[in-house]
Amino acid sequence: MPELPEVESLTGFLREQAVGRTILGVDVVAIQALKTFDPPVTALGGLTVTGVSRHGKFLDLDCDGVHLVIHLARAGWLRWREDLSGAKPVRPGKGPLAVRVRLAPDDEGRAPGFELTEAGTQKRLAVYVTKNPDEVPGIAALGPDPLDESFTPAALKSIVSGNRTQIKGLLRDQKVIAGIGNAYSDEVLHAARMSPFKIASTLTDAQIADLHEAIVTTLREAVERAHGLAAKDLKAEKKSGLRVHNRTGQPCDVCGDTIREVSFADSSLQYCPTCQTGGKPLADRRLSRLLK
Numbered sequence: 192m193p194e195l196p197e198v199e200s201l202t203g204f205l206r207e208q209a210v211g212r213t214i215l216g217v218d219v220v221a222i223q224a225l226k227t228f229d230p231p232v233t234a235l236g237g238l239t240v241t242g243v244s245r246h247g248k249f250l251d252l253d254c255d256g257v258h259l260v261i262h263l264a265r266a267g268w269l270r271w272r273e274d275l276s277g278a279k280p281v282r283p284g285k286g287p288l289a290v291r292v293r294l295a296p297d298d299e300g301r302a303p304g305f306e307l308t309e310a311g312t313q314k315r316l317a318v319y320v321t322k323n324p325d326e327v328p329g330i331a332a333l334g335p336d337p338l339d340e341s342f343t344p345a346a347l348k349s350i351v352s353g354n355r356t357q358i359k360g361l362l363r364d365q366k367v368i369a370g371i372g373n374a375y376s377d378e379v380l381h382a383a384r385m386s387p388f389k390i391a392s393t394l395t396d397a398q399i400a401d402l403h404e405a406i407v408t409t410l411r412e413a414v415e416r417a418h419g420l421a422a423k424d425l426k427a428e429k430k431s432g433l434r435v436h437n438r439t440g441q442p443c444d445v446c447g448d449t450i451r452e453v454s455f456a457d458s459s460l461q462y463c464p465t466c467q468t469g470g471k472p473l474a475d476r477r478l479s480r481l482l483k
């Protein structure tokens with residue numbers, strides 16, 4: 192799942208590739224992905240891409256004041272295509288292709304563009320065509336961006352104060368902090384040497400400062416690693432940069448202990464017992480629920 196660093200990189204990539212180009216057309220193959228009807232998606236045809244920006248995990252292509260907003264969700268991805276002029280017309284209901292954005296041909300006759308794909312059966316990829324991206328419900332509800340300068344230790348303190356949720360859940364809640372998902376919340380908590388089950392409101396000022404440092408450093412480093420990579424190389428880069436997430440059974444880089452996994456909400460999380468929980472494995476609640 193693309194999170195803040197990957198979406199930031201895709202933003203830069205699209206800015207370089209697409210700004211200044213005219214949109215020939217946007218083909219919506221997976222009709223359920225399109226969440227808006229006014230303006231219609233055909234309104235994008237003939238407009239020029241004037242800017243690309245990011246809101247949390249949302250990509251925003253400004254096309255002369257009409258915005259194409261994209262949320263890749265859990266299994267979505269963006270694939271850049273150097274030349275779509277020979278591409279077959281898309282038929283709904285076949286394969287992972289959800290949306291195709293075709294750009295006008297360049298001087299050499301190549302018509303580049305990009306495709307949004309979604310693997311799996313749960314279709315959550317979403318696109319919006321809107322004059323005001325702030326009206327997209329997921330964007331309107333976003334918490335502060337952790338790479339924004341206003342995200343200070345004091346801002347984090349006001350977020351955790353009085354919040355009785357587990358810190359793992361708080362970090363991935365887009366309404367609380369924008370852009371962090373399942374992978375980077377594991378990474379941040381490992382860097383902060385903090386149990387994922389710790390209750391947010393119990394953090395001391397020193398722990399809040401450590402957590403803030405871990406959030407900003409982890410995301411900035413991931414953004415730097417992803418910077419300048421082509422869309423197709425981002426997935427591998429994300430995977431290779433992770434220290435605990437999806438590394439169950441492997442040794443921790445920091446202390447050599449074995450990385451463990453425990454269920455959390457609708458998925459699972461990974462952590463290092465020595466670094467994060469005083470050496471004690473966390474109880475798997477999903478298992479105990481099944482045994483009842």
Ligand SMILES: [Zn+2]
Pocket residue numbers: 443444445446447448463464465466467
């Ligand atoms: Zn460790």
